[in-house]
Every structure is written in C-alpha cells, then in structure tokens.
Amino acid sequence: MAFTIEDVARLAEVSKTTVSRVINDNSNVKSETKVRVLGAVRELGYTPNSIARALRIRKSNVVGVIIPRGIEYVFSDPFFPELIKGITTVLNLHNLNLHLVMSNSESEHRQAYSNLLKTKHIDGVILVCPRFDDKQYILKLRRASLPFVLVGRFPLEKVNYVGYDSKQGACSAVEHLIRLGYKQIGFISGSFDLIGGVDRFEGYKMALERHSLEYDSELVTKGDWTREGGYEAMCELLNKAKVPTAVFTANDQMAVGAVKAIKEKGLQIPKDMAMVGFGDTQLASYIEPSLTIVKEPTYEEGAMAAEMLVKLINDEEIKEPQVMLETKLIIRESCGSKMAKIMKG
Amino acid sequence: MAFTIEDVARLAEVSKTTVSRVINDNSNVKSETKVRVLGAVRELGYTPNSIARALRIRKSNVVGVIIPRGIEYVFSDPFFPELIKGITTVLNLHNLNLHLVMSNSESEHRQAYSNLLKTKHIDGVILVCPRFDDKQYILKLRRASLPFVLVGRFPLEKVNYVGYDSKQGACSAVEHLIRLGYKQIGFISGSFDLIGGVDRFEGYKMALERHSLEYDSELVTKGDWTREGGYEAMCELLNKAKVPTAVFTANDQMAVGAVKAIKEKGLQIPKDMAMVGFGDTQLASYIEPSLTIVKEPTYEEGAMAAEMLVKLINDEEIKEPQVMLETKLIIRESCGSKMAKIMKG
DNA sequence: TGTGTAAATGAAAACGATAACAAGAAGCCA
DNA sequence: TGGCTTCTTGTTATCGTTTTCATTTACACA
Structure with a gap:
C-alpha cells in the first residue's frame, strides 16, 4: 500500500502535524527537523493523498469544463482542441486539474450539470458555448454559488464570460x-x-x-x-x-x-x-x-476564461467580468x- | 452550507449508517424507514459528498486521459473530439468522470504523469497515442499497478491497448x-x-x-x-x-x-x-x-479503450487485451x- | 413461554489529511 | 532569576463518508 503522512511522521520521529507543515507552508519548523522530514518523504516516496486533503480543506483543485450536447456541428475543425489547449495551459500553470464533461444528449447534459453541482468535488466551472436554453443551468450554477465562467457571450446581467465579438x-x-x-x-x-x-x-x-x-x-x-x-x-x-x-x-x-x-x-x-x-x-x-x-480567437478565449476562473476561485477581484475579444479578418x-x-x- | 449525511439522519430520525445504507446498497432496511430517509434526502436536496466517499472507499470514479505533448500535429481534424467523444460516451454510461491531462511540453508531460501516479485520486488511465519514448512512463504506470489502457498499438508485452491496424x-x-x-x-x-x-x-x-x-x-x-x-x-x-x-x-x-x-x-x-x-x-x-x-476508427478506439479500462478497474477479466480495429478504405x-x-x- | 435465527438499526472506528489549540523550549530583558 | 515573548512541536478534533461490530427487535418454532 501507499505510504501515508503517518508513516512519514513515524520515520522522521515527529508528529503528523509537523510533516504537514513541512509539506505545506513550512512555517516555524526548525531547519534540522525539516531536513529529517524531507528525508523521510524521499525515502518512502511519499506524496499526499489529494482526496484526503481535498476533504479537509474543502478545495479539490479541480475545475469542470462542460461541453454542451450536440455541439459537434459548431466544432468545425480545431475549435475544440484549440480551446482545450488554451484552458489547460493556464490550469497547468496553477496546478489545477481539468474535469471534462461532455454530454451527447439533453438528458445526459442535465444529469452532468446536477452531478457537477451536487457532488461538491469541483472548485469552479467553465461552460463552453452556452445556448440560450442553457440559462436555467447557468442560474443553477449561480444559486449554487459555484464560481463559473462562460466561453461565449451570454446576455445575462453580471455573468462572467469571455467571448469574442x-x-x-x-x-x-x-x-x-x-x-x-x-x-x-x-x-x-x-x-x-x-x-x-x-x-x-x-x-x-x-x-x-x-x-x-x-x-x-x-x-x-x-x-x-x-x-x-x-x-x-x-x-x-x-x-x-x-x-x-x-x-x-x-x-x-x-x-x-x-x-x-x-x-x-x-x-x-x-x-x-x-x-x-x-x-x-x-x-x-x-x-x-x-x-x-x-x-x-479560440485559444485566447480558453486561456482567458481559465484565468478568470482561477481568479474567481481565489476570491480575487475581477476587473473586467465580461471580456470581448476581437476577431480578425x-x-x-x-x-x-x-x-x-x-x-x- | 450544503447538507451532510448527518443532517439527513437527524431529519429522518435514524443514524448516519442507515442513511448510508439507503443511499447505497439498500440492504436490510425496513421499507418504512427507507421511505422516511428518502423523504429527508429529497427535502434537503442532499447528495453525498463524493470526495468524502472517495476517501473512504478508496475509489474516486475518475479516470485520467493523457494527451501527449506536442501531439497537435497528429491531431488532424476531428481526431481529438471524436476520440474524446468515444471515451466520454462509455464513461458516462458507467458514471465515471474524465480527468483530462494535456501537456504542452516534455516537462509538463513528465509532471503530469507523476502527479497522476502519486496523488492517488484516479482509478485508471487512458494514454492516447503513445510515442516510443513514452515507454518509461508506461512502465511507471505498470509499476504503480494503476489500471491503464493505451489508445494506439504499443510494442510491449502484456500491455493493454486498443489500436487500429x-x-x-x-x-x-x-x-x-x-x-x-x-x-x-x-x-x-x-x-x-x-x-x-x-x-x-x-x-x-x-x-x-x-x-x-x-x-x-x-x-x-x-x-x-x-x-x-x-x-x-x-x-x-x-x-x-x-x-x-x-x-x-x-x-x-x-x-x-x-x-x-x-x-x-x-x-x-x-x-x-x-x-x-x-x-x-x-x-x-x-x-x-x-x-x-x-x-x-477513432470513435470506436476511444469507446473500446474506455470499456477495457472500466473492466480493468472492476477487476473483470479482459478476454482480448490487445485489440486491433480495422481501417476502412x-x-x-x-x-x-x-x-x-x-x-x- | 423460551429459544434460536434473521432482520433492522446504531455506535464507534476508519479513510488521510489539516486546523485549532495547548504546551514545552528557547531567547530576551530587567 | 523571573517573567515575557517567540519559536517549535504535539495532541486532539475535524472534514463527510463507509465499514465493522454490536445490539436490539421481530418472528418462527418447539
């Protein structure tokens, strides 16, 4: 079985708390102890269990990306890969993981939404190419007070989006x-x-x-x-x-x-x-x-949407909540x- | 704040255990109690916290899909969307979530791998279009005894893959x-x-x-x-x-x-x-x-790879671990x- | 009516981490 | 030396589930 923080603590002859401190903030740990703990970490090849951590700190470092149902016909060519690439580039920078939700029918779509909202394992959502009738879902996201950003303009007050004109x-x-x-x-x-x-x-x-x-x-x-x-x-x-x-x-x-x-x-x-x-x-x-x-500007749309979401998740201020990128002839x-x-x- | 199993238990005047039983296996619960619990669940709009569950049962219902770095040039046209669609269709069927890992450089790629292996929040991996020099990573996956399937033939003994000829x-x-x-x-x-x-x-x-x-x-x-x-x-x-x-x-x-x-x-x-x-x-x-x-046969590749992975995760027997699909002229x-x-x- | 078995339920431990709090050690100053 | 602050560490509770084990209740049968 994989090693836990307890194993590390035992090996380094300190408490779990100290190990946690070394791994995370490093605050107030004697450098001698730190060395011992890091040694134990290396020796066991220990890495924290992200699920346990997510449970405790109530933050999963996962963001959901929802691709609407039946959207293929809009996905001419490189749209999808380009967009995802823009999104992942930014997410990787912030050590966030991408949870991709792709639904092939209306019912799958609905289910995907409610799963996302309810299972509470997601820090934020990027919703791609919202349709008018996605409004209900968008309102749900808002009510759930889950940070979210739309890729594509949406005619709703105070909703965050990155679109192009x-x-x-x-x-x-x-x-x-x-x-x-x-x-x-x-x-x-x-x-x-x-x-x-x-x-x-x-x-x-x-x-x-x-x-x-x-x-x-x-x-x-x-x-x-x-x-x-x-x-x-x-x-x-x-x-x-x-x-x-x-x-x-x-x-x-x-x-x-x-x-x-x-x-x-x-x-x-x-x-x-x-x-x-x-x-x-x-x-x-x-x-x-x-x-x-x-x-x-597909790549940019993805990247900026991801950046905006990261800010929302970190409770930073969004200067411009509705971004309109320029197209190019x-x-x-x-x-x-x-x-x-x-x-x- | 969101409701927990404890809130449901209190409302239904039963123990957490009973609520859990109703939600999961339903074994040995009086139908009268079951009705009361389900009522409480509905009333509170309760859904289990998937992270807590994942921690306890050591299963996250998430599979990782790794798209190699710099692969765009192979992603002519609908390859990527088609493949992902094939994968998600099957995963949705099994209530599994897709965790997409896309790396844009060798170092990102390496990091993505080790994260995936170490943070233990993933039940299995689908590795898309492995290159020869991915062999090291594949061996790592194997050593970590994490179920994985390759999309694309790979010349390695006893490795599971779905490719086309x-x-x-x-x-x-x-x-x-x-x-x-x-x-x-x-x-x-x-x-x-x-x-x-x-x-x-x-x-x-x-x-x-x-x-x-x-x-x-x-x-x-x-x-x-x-x-x-x-x-x-x-x-x-x-x-x-x-x-x-x-x-x-x-x-x-x-x-x-x-x-x-x-x-x-x-x-x-x-x-x-x-x-x-x-x-x-x-x-x-x-x-x-x-x-x-x-x-x-891109869609089929994705779908079959996902199916194979699901079986691996559930410890079912794989009759044909190396599938070669036919191309079509x-x-x-x-x-x-x-x-x-x-x-x- | 007592006994044995099955059904139904609950209390407490566990999963693996972090946070809150407490406490001992060390340093500083008068 | 005593008292104060700061540094360092540990103990215990907690996140929200499921699981183990124990206990109570119901029921059948002699």
Whole structure:
C-alpha cells in the first residue's frame, strides 16, 4: 500500500502535524527537523493523498469544463482542441486539474450539470458555448454559488464570460465586401439557438445600415451550421429572382457547402460570387479558392476564461467580468480583394 | 452550507449508517424507514459528498486521459473530439468522470504523469497515442499497478491497448493503387517516433512485396505529418529522376500539402498522379479532387479503450487485451478508380 | 413461554489529511 | 532569576463518508 503522512511522521520521529507543515507552508519548523522530514518523504516516496486533503480543506483543485450536447456541428475543425489547449495551459500553470464533461444528449447534459453541482468535488466551472436554453443551468450554477465562467457571450446581467465579438466580426466581414464594391450581399445564417447565430445576423444588418444599404430578406437564408445546410441555403439563394453578388456565411462549414453549390451552378468565385466565412477552420484555407474569413480567437478565449476562473476561485477581484475579444479578418482569395487592392493603389 | 449525511439522519430520525445504507446498497432496511430517509434526502436536496466517499472507499470514479505533448500535429481534424467523444460516451454510461491531462511540453508531460501516479485520486488511465519514448512512463504506470489502457498499438508485452491496424491499412491503400495498375508508387512517410509512422511504412513495403514490386528508396521521402512537410516531400519526389505515378501519404495533412505541390507543377490528379491519404479528416473530402483515404476508427478506439479500462478497474477479466480495429478504405476521386471500375466491369 | 435465527438499526472506528489549540523550549530583558 | 515573548512541536478534533461490530427487535418454532 501507499505510504501515508503517518508513516512519514513515524520515520522522521515527529508528529503528523509537523510533516504537514513541512509539506505545506513550512512555517516555524526548525531547519534540522525539516531536513529529517524531507528525508523521510524521499525515502518512502511519499506524496499526499489529494482526496484526503481535498476533504479537509474543502478545495479539490479541480475545475469542470462542460461541453454542451450536440455541439459537434459548431466544432468545425480545431475549435475544440484549440480551446482545450488554451484552458489547460493556464490550469497547468496553477496546478489545477481539468474535469471534462461532455454530454451527447439533453438528458445526459442535465444529469452532468446536477452531478457537477451536487457532488461538491469541483472548485469552479467553465461552460463552453452556452445556448440560450442553457440559462436555467447557468442560474443553477449561480444559486449554487459555484464560481463559473462562460466561453461565449451570454446576455445575462453580471455573468462572467469571455467571448469574442461575433457581431463586430460579422460586421467587418460584410463591410469588407461593401468596401470592395459589392452591394447585393447575401447572408447564410446559422441557427438562432446559439448566441453567435443571432450576433452574426445582427452584425450583417449593422454593416448594411452603416453603409446605407437596405436590408432585404430576399438575400437571407437560414442555415444550420452544417455543410449540407450551407449547400441547400446557397441553392435557395441562387434560385431566387434577386441573386446576390457576394455572400457572407455564418460559419466555415456552411461556406464550404455554399462553394459547392456555386460551383455546381457553373459560377466562379470570386468573379461571379464573392464569399466570406466565419471561423478558424483549416478547411477555409484549403478549399479552392481559399476563403476569406473572420477568425475567432479560440485559444485566447480558453486561456482567458481559465484565468478568470482561477481568479474567481481565489476570491480575487475581477476587473473586467465580461471580456470581448476581437476577431480578425483574414483576407484570402474568395473576395477578389487582391484585385481590389491593386485598384486602390 | 450544503447538507451532510448527518443532517439527513437527524431529519429522518435514524443514524448516519442507515442513511448510508439507503443511499447505497439498500440492504436490510425496513421499507418504512427507507421511505422516511428518502423523504429527508429529497427535502434537503442532499447528495453525498463524493470526495468524502472517495476517501473512504478508496475509489474516486475518475479516470485520467493523457494527451501527449506536442501531439497537435497528429491531431488532424476531428481526431481529438471524436476520440474524446468515444471515451466520454462509455464513461458516462458507467458514471465515471474524465480527468483530462494535456501537456504542452516534455516537462509538463513528465509532471503530469507523476502527479497522476502519486496523488492517488484516479482509478485508471487512458494514454492516447503513445510515442516510443513514452515507454518509461508506461512502465511507471505498470509499476504503480494503476489500471491503464493505451489508445494506439504499443510494442510491449502484456500491455493493454486498443489500436487500429496501421500497417494493414497502409497496405490496403497501396494495394488499391496496385490493383488500379500503378507500379511506381511513391510514399511520403511520417516521423518514426510514433508507432503509426513505422507501421505505415511497413504496410507500404508489405503491399509492394505481396505484389512482387521492388521497393525503391528513390520513391520514398520522409515527411513530418504537417502540410508543409508534405509539400516539401512531394516537391522532392517530383524533382527526382524517377518520378512516381501514384503517391501514398502517411496522413491527410501531408496529402493536402502534396496536392498543392503537384498542382503547382502543373500536373493533374489523378491523371498524372494518383493519391491516397490516411486519416479521417474533413479536409480529405473537401479538397479537389477529393482524396481517397484509409479511415481510422477513432470513435470506436476511444469507446473500446474506455470499456477495457472500466473492466480493468472492476477487476473483470479482459478476454482480448490487445485489440486491433480495422481501417476502412474510402474511395473518392484521387485515384481515378471510378474509371478503373468501369474498365473492370 | 423460551429459544434460536434473521432482520433492522446504531455506535464507534476508519479513510488521510489539516486546523485549532495547548504546551514545552528557547531567547530576551530587567 | 523571573517573567515575557517567540519559536517549535504535539495532541486532539475535524472534514463527510463507509465499514465493522454490536445490539436490539421481530418472528418462527418447539
């Protein structure tokens, strides 16, 4: 069996308390004793039992990360790994462990939540990509007075989150098209159960408004974040009386589907139809033509969310409880902007 | 503060022991008492403190999943999410929690391991994609007599793993090309610090041998799993005196890079150069032409590894400690096999 | 009615650590 | 030397469960 603090104490001929002191704060222990204790620790290969410690100090050094059910369709490409990497990097720095909760159905999701709240073995929670209907769960977290941070903006007072400015990002994408001279700009939206879906739509409208272009619902189709959805949405747009000359899609997956539809129709990108996507998938840079996109700061989101949670757990003050990161427009071939640049120059 | 078993006991006017019995095994409790206890549990919204329980029963219901350092380059696309999904689905079924360890450097990796082994708060470990030099850690796990399962084949006696047959998969890819009539088949390998890198190379050679084609080192270049590496490796192949008419790449990322090199050279796929990749990335299906690939059974790997670990933890017998899953050849456009099929028919 | 067995319950110990408190040793100053 | 403070150490309680063991109650049977 593994050795306990008692074994160390016996070997070093001191009390458990002294051993504990040496291991933890080192306060007021004669250096001679300290040496003896550390020697015993080394000799036995002792490490504290983290569970016993967690029970006593009421702190487990574990944070839960909840990935919502059925979220795969948003997890285009490197989102998930990137986010987790951002989170773990920070957690590792603080010697915190990551407890990953991934649920594949609504009922699993509900159960995961209540387990997390009730079993009391978690110091805090990071909730990834909350949907509107996660509000109930978020309120539960709050009532349980468990520190938590959302990854993704959420429209609730005084809730801590790290998000990126989807609306602004979408707006900049559309403005990019407008600057290039496009006027009939279509939009393939995502679903509206995700905050990002709504924000991107608003960003689209904001850009139009800023440049005094009229919003025309004929140019807008609702997608569902998937490639197939993007394909169908684009087909729909192409069959309308008023066909856009440029399209902004709410994510990359749909953009890829849309590209397929455009090509099948015999149209060329960007000559006949310019495109901007949203996301940070490899896909976007590898299809032909490579897609101009609005890039999400995924790694940073994860890292900052983790940092914020660490502060919450340590009862430090949060200066900025609602962080909005900037998106970045990555210009590639799908808008013909290189040509445009030459024209400008 | 949260309620404890003592509060429930007081409310139900029984002892803690009885409450514990009701919650756990239900043995020998009068149904009348049981009702009273359950009522108290509900009234207080009591759930057991999992840490206290873990301390007492020496079982935490947590399994660690270790993702090696610097592995991103192997994590083409949906590998990581798919694998984790496979793992969590099974763990959820058994009410086990997932503790994710992701290390971004060798030192973090080493530390993560020793933490995991020492802090004794974990019932078992799943180690993803072990590299050859992980052997030391694997031996440590074994010495600690902590149940563990590897995801990915590992050449060590009596070690439990779930892998897929990389060699056979590679072989079938190359045989596919051979069947289509290609004789000068090039190979862009991965690095050899991963077992899969070696296996794929062997599969390549095995296919040649089976069909009495001579192995020619002129047709082989070493890549590094990345797109850039694939690009450069392909350039190298194209500049040799003896240029292959078909190429098998050890993963998709490199295939994509290779495609780029081929196109830049003005060659057409599959007319001038056929291609087969390895992996299960979206990328492969979306570049032009879509890539024929050998698909890894990622979800299944995760699920089966988790199942095996659960059995190990429960001291059940493992009938098959070393599972090799089958890969699947997905035929798309990059080999011109449609034409070939017509010719056959 | 007494006896033996099974069912139902509870008291106390244990899991392995830390915290609160107490107390002895040592140093300082008058 | 006595009294005070500071340093160092140990004893005991505690975190919230489960387990062991003992005890009480219920029931069947002679």
